Amino acid sequence: MIRRKLGFGIVTACIVIGLTGCDILGLGGSAPNTYSAGDTGPAGGIIVFVDTSNDYDFDYLEAAPAALDDEYPWGAQISTSGLDDGIGSGQANTTIIIETQDDDKAGLSSYAAKAADNHSTGGFSDWFLPSYQELQLLYTYRSSLNLGGSSDYYWASSQFSQTLGDAVRFDKFNGEVNPQKTVTAPVWPMRAFSE
Numbered sequence: 120m121i122r123r124k125l126g127f128g129i130v131t132a133c134i135v136i137g138l139t140g141c142d143i144l145g146l147g148g149s150a151p152n153t154y155s156a157g158d159t160g161p162a163g164g165i166i167v168f169v170d171t172s173n174d175y176d177f178d179y180l181e182a183a184p185a186a187l188d189d190e191y192p193w194g195a196q197i198s199t200s201g202l203d204d205g206i207g208s209g210q211a212n213t214t215i216i217i218e219t220q221d222d223d224k225a226g227l228s229s230y231a232a233k234a235a236d237n238h239s240t241g242g243f244s245d246w247f248l249p250s251y252q253e254l255q256l257l258y259t260y261r262s263s264l265n266l267g268g269s270s271d272y273y274w275a276s277s278q279f280s281q282t283l284g285d286a287v288r289f290d291k292f293n294g295e296v297n298p299q300k301t302v303t304a305p306v307w308p309m310r311a312f313s314e
Contacts, residue, residue, distance in 0.1 A: 162241030193284030212276035246308035
């Protein structure tokens with residue numbers, strides 16, 4: 120696991136070996152960027168999660184600045200084992216879905232996980248389809264993203280069954296919905312990163 124870097128080693132290196140250009144906290148280097156939930160992230164999206172207890176191998180989850188322009192099916196109605204709905208599982212879920220959909224030769228050229236994985240914005244291309252709980256975090260910031268009255272649901276990388284995917288509603292009835300995997304719906308990519 121990657122843990123939050125406090126900068127003490129950098130400060131020590133600056134002092135002991137006399138590195139030039141260091142101004143760490145006024146000691147000759149600059150402090151690393153830190154973000155709070157709700158801040159604009161490095162890719163121009165919104166920070167929806169900060170790992171303040173060092174439970175994950177990343178420090179932040181950033182939702183893309185906007186949903187993708189097109190709508191996509193979750194995928195073919197095939198069994199996709201190994202998926203989790205928790206925070207920190209979206210990247211692994213995306214990889215599993217792509218491997219399963221591609222290995223199964225489902226005949227789909229585009230689907231939600233692949234579209235999120237192929238996404239590039241703000242100079243970053245490490246996007247994935249968020250898990251159900253990760254997508255729930257984005258719901259908290261829907262008003263910042265002008266989604267207040269949206270009745271859309273967005274695909275999550277978790278699934279309900281072989282034929283039903285997981286999605287999150289972004290209206291006042293926020294919650295899980297389980298549409299057929301072949302139904303098209305919007306995709307809102309996320310990325311995980313550390314500073």
